[in-house]
Amino acid sequence: MADQWQEAYDFAVQVARAAGAVIRKAGECEIKVQTKSCTVDLVTQTDERVEKIIIGSLKEQFGEGTHCFIGEESVAKGEPCILTDKPTWIIDPVDGTTNFVHGFPFVAVSIAFAVNKELEFGVIYSCLEDKMYKARKGRGAFCDDEPIQVSDVKDIHKSIIISEHGTDRDKQKVKKIFSTMQKILCIPVHGLRGSGTAATNMCLVASGATEAFFEIGIHCWDIAAGAVIVKEAGGVLLDVDGGPFDLMSRRMISANNMVIAERIIKEIEIFDSVRDDAPIQKK
Numbered sequence: 238m239a240d241q242w243q244e245a246y247d248f249a250v251q252v253a254r255a256a257g258a259v260i261r262k263a264g265e266c267e268i269k270v271q272t273k274s275c276t277v278d279l280v281t282q283t284d285e286r287v288e289k290i291i292i293g294s295l296k297e298q299f300g301e302g303t304h305c306f307i308g309e310e311s312v313a314k315g316e317p318c319i320l321t322d323k324p325t326w327i328i329d330p331v332d333g334t335t336n337f338v339h340g341f342p343f344v345a346v347s348i349a350f351a352v353n354k355e356l357e358f359g360v361i362y363s364c365l366e367d368k369m370y371k372a373r374k375g376r377g378a379f380c381d382d383e384p385i386q387v388s389d390v391k392d393i394h395k396s397i398i399i400s401e402h403g404t405d406r407d408k409q410k411v412k413k414i415f416s417t418m419q420k421i422l423c424i425p426v427h428g429l430r431g432s433g434t435a436a437t438n439m440c441l442v443a444s445g446a447t448e449a450f451f452e453i454g455i456h457c458w459d460i461a462a463g464a465v466i467v468k469e470a471g472g473v474l475l476d477v478d479g480g481p482f483d484l485m486s487r488r489m490i491s492a493n494n495m496v497i498a499e500r501i502i503k504e505i506e507i508f509d510s511v512r513d514d515a516p517i518q519k520k
């Protein structure tokens with residue numbers, strides 16, 4: 238059954254493109270902003286609407302009950318964030334909500350699909366740039382149907398590194414984030430960047446525009462699709478402590494190769510985040 242998930246993969250591309258069109262259109266109107274975990278963790282009606290459209294389309298296509306869903310906005314409303322062996326869609330309807338609110342031009346729809354806890358494919362539609370990134374396990378990574386691959390740079394001094402500061406404003410954590418960035422900048426590297434969306438950042442690694450992207454505090458929906466795309470483009474994924482990549486751990490580094498990844502890891506000051514699949518605390 239080599240091609241078991243091809244239909245799902247093709248459908249995910251269609252759904253991501255349609256979702257991106259909804260986001261583009263919504264960006265032309267007034268955007269009503271609300272907050273989630275804190276005052277800088279933004280959400281809009283578009284995030285919720287687009288997630289409903291995506292999950293609704295997938296349920297209609299594949300039947301209610303056979304597939305599971307982990308969506309950013311559903312989890313925010315109390316749905317479980319547990320990856321089981323069942324076919325599971327992992328969805329970020331609007332990755333880069335802050336960018337969307339401000340008109341900063343990087344916003345992505347991110348859709349991944351896992352079976353037996355293994356990622357089968359990932360689709361990221363960078364909808365303002367109109368770029369469709371996709372990858373299926375063992376079959377390469379593509380941008381607008383052209384194969385993409387990571388950069389071959391091994392010399393850290395010739396690299397561009399991406400990181401983000403996320404939405405947690407705990408002073409000690411922010412201090413560690415900036416201390417890490419300072420140390421990396423002074424290795425020195427050619428530059429530090431951040432697009433404001435983890436999904437797009439991972440596509441930039443996969444297409445060779447940058448050598449690595451790391452972040453602590455991201456969620457599984459931010460990185461699931463990107464993980465497949467980076468890997469299929471020849472890159473590597475690791476925990477920020479150098480251990481194996483763990484989708485639910487809320488931290489990861491994606492890089493073009495192990496040499497770059499391990500050099501960056503030496504500088505990362507790690508801080509704790511509650512795992513995505515941690516039991517929900519009763520209030």
Ligand SMILES: O=P(O)(O)O[C@H]1[C@H](O)[C@@H](O)[C@H](O)[C@@H](O)[C@@H]1O
Nearest residue numbers: 331332333334401403404434435
């Ligand atoms: O826009 P989001 O879907 O909320 O994802 C963001 C995330 O909130 C932020 O913490 C990260 O720094 C960004 O890289 C994410 O993509």
Ligand SMILES: [Mg+2]
Nearest residue numbers: 329332333459
């Ligand atoms: Mg996101």
